[in-house]
Amino acid sequence: MQVPAAFQYETATSLEQAIELLTRYGPEARVVAGGHSLLPMMKLRLAQPEALIDINGLGELALIRVDGHELSVGAMVRHAELLASPVVGEHFPILRDAELVIADPLVRNRGTVGGSLCQADPSEDLSAAFSALRATLVAQGPGGRRTIGIREFFLGPYETALDEAELLVEIRVPIRSHASAYRKVERRVGDWAVVAAGAVLEISDGVITQAGIGLTAVGAPQFVAERAEDFLRGGRPDDEGFAEAGRIASQECRPTADQRGPVDYKRHLVGELTARALRAAAARAQGQEA
């Protein structure tokens, strides 16, 4: 049986206390949220924190709110809560689509939105979905609060822009007129993505004024396909343009061969899923369910 190395365990009762504990224990301390990523890594001894700071008691981080014209998702919101949220379903179908295919109900009941982003796993679905939405992340540390654009948050696999004693507090996304969708291929239900693509479209007078394309599991820098986004902006939302955007996305990502498939297959999936997500988003913009 795999067991983690010994560690100190602390329960934070406030955000301030969590930051104080992180500061006191230093670089060898980690916060634990749902524990679904961290604990398996500890059991495999890939992570050996000297102290775990449990933030499950921080109810202030577990809210989904509409704040002015923005959706605010607390870092401790569970996957299942994001999936069940009516405001998320109405304004951000890309998040609902993604949550429907993340793991299984056991993981979704416990795993958190903040933990998913902070883990920065290259195959994480929410990282791609929130990157397509150009979300803003709010972090808090000993020096106070700061905001980080999600496209500056991911520094590389398992690496983020958070400072040592900083916590991710909330994720903010403007509620504006846009349409979105997420499409994933997995080997079996509940598995990590072979490839997944998310699309966000803002359309005005029949022209695309802004586009977001998020990709996961294919080494796309910051989980996005920027050249495909540039191509779409200013064009018409039609099948031909979507297929070309998919082709560009398939060229700009950097998949590697693994047990989920060879590089060519993954590039093909990127093209296909990007086009499908764009078509589904465009259909939703016209009030059709996709």
Ligand SMILES: Cc1cc2nc3c(=O)[nH]c(=O)nc-3n(C[C@H](O)[C@H](O)[C@H](O)COP(=O)(O)OP(=O)(O)OC[C@H]3O[C@@H](n4cnc5c(N)ncnc54)[C@H](O)[C@@H]3O)c2cc1C
């Ligand atoms: C069987 C299984 C299947 C899965 N399938 C999928 C899938 O299909 N798609 C997918 O996207 N994901 C999948 N996951 C991953 C799952 O989404 C994540 O494990 C989980 O949501 C991470 O959140 P957590 O709350 O469990 O994080 P934890 O494991 O508690 O933490 C992860 C990391 O983030 C840090 N952290 C957590 N919260 C904060 C915070 N607020 N501020 C700063 N740092 C923080 C921790 O210190 C740790 O380093 C799967 C996981 C499992 C176990």
